[in-house]
Amino acid sequence: MSLLSLTKTRFYRNFMAKVYGFGAAIVLIGALFKINHYPYADIMLIIGLGTEAIIFFLSAFEPPHVEPDWSLVYPELAGMYNGVGDKELKKRLSPTEQLDEMLKKSQIEEATIERLGEGMEKLSENALKLNQVTDAAVVSEEFYKNLKDASGSAQELSDAFGKEVEATNEYSENMAKVKDGAGNLASTYEEISGALKTDVERTNDQLRKTAENLSALNAIYELQLQGSNQTVESSEQLNVTMTEFLSKLESSTNSAAEFSTQMESLTERMTSLNKVYGNMLSAMNANG
Numbered sequence: 001m002s003l004l005s006l007t008k009t010r011f012y013r014n015f016m017a018k019v020y021g022f023g024a025a026i027v028l029i030g031a032l033f034k035i036n037h038y039p040y041a042d043i044m045l046i047i048g049l050g051t052e053a054i055i056f057f058l059s060a061f062e063p064p065h066v067e068p069d070w071s072l073v074y075p076e077l078a079g080m081y082n083g084v085g086d087k088e089l090k091k092r093l094s095p096t097e098q099l100d101e102m103l104k105k106s107q108i109e110e111a112t113i114e115r116l117g118e119g120m121e122k123l124s125e126n127a128l129k130l131n132q133v134t135d136a137a138v139v140s141e142e143f144y145k146n147l148k149d150a151s152g153s154a155q156e157l158s159d160a161f162g163k164e165v166e167a168t169n170e171y172s173e174n175m176a177k178v179k180d181g182a183g184n185l186a187s188t189y190e191e192i193s194g195a196l197k198t199d200v201e202r203t204n205d206q207l208r209k210t211a212e213n214l215s216a217l218n219a220i221y222e223l224q225l226q227g228s229n230q231t232v233e234s235s236e237q238l239n240v241t242m243t244e245f246l247s248k249l250e251s252s253t254n255s256a257a258e259f260s261t262q263m264e265s266l267t268e269r270m271t272s273l274n275k276v277y278g279n280m281l282s283a284m285n286a287n288g
Contacts, residue, residue, distance in 0.1 A: 003061060004061075007062055007063060008063055016058060020055060023054070029044060030046075030047055030048020030049065030051075031045070213274065241269075241273065
């Protein structure tokens with residue numbers, strides 16, 4: 001690569017920009033030493049001036065600044081730059097003048113230009129009609145789009161109706177299950193009611209038997225009223241027991257659970273009492 005080609009490269013321009021900056025700094029430092037008479041001022045001045053001489057030497061190889069021809073963009077500026085003469089100014093015509101010159105050379109008549117204008121006017125009218133046709137096509141496209149959206153909405157409505165039907169069927173199935181559960185519950189309630197009725201009947205039978213036994217005991221007490229003092233004391237105990245039994249029987253009607261508990265206790269006591277009275281009757285029969 002030649003020296004002239006090197007000076008036109010981007011690297012050389014960047015290098016010279018740094019040379020100018022560093023070189024100017026060295027020159028200023030050398031001048032500072034000389035002005036203030038610092039030690040080694042002569043040496044620093046020689047270095048600074050030598051650097052400046054080298055900078056000037058290198059700058060001699062830089063290509064000159066290119067002045068752009070602004071007349072290419074702004075024709076009215078033609079003639080304001082070097083190298084543009086009168087002959088060149090005559091060649092640079094305005095676009096209208098160039099068109100007139102071209103028509104003159106082509107020998108186009110005025111009637112031809114008028115027909116050309118009429119043709120351009122008809123072309124403009126046809127373009128306007130074509131624009132209307134395009135608008136109609138746009139409207140048709142919008143109609144098709146709206147129709148498509150309506151179809152999509154109908155499909156969504158159909159899907160929603162299908163889901164509603166499924167929900168209704170599921171609700172009907174749940175109601176059928178509830179109905180079956182209610183039937184089972186009613187059957188269970190009837191079974192429990194029957195069992196309770198049976199228990200009550202059994203309890204009534206036991207009470208009736210107890211009442212019969214009590215009646216028999218009362219008759220025996222009336223017959224044995226003239227008996228021994230032990231028999232009288234036993235009768236008094238029997239009356240106390242019967243009084244307690246009647247009071248407990250009255251209180252048992254307030255609660256079914258308590259009634260059941262008291263009935264169990266009463267059954268046990270009546271069993272014991274029957275044994276006692278059985279023994280007493282046996283003893284009284286033996287004494288008689």
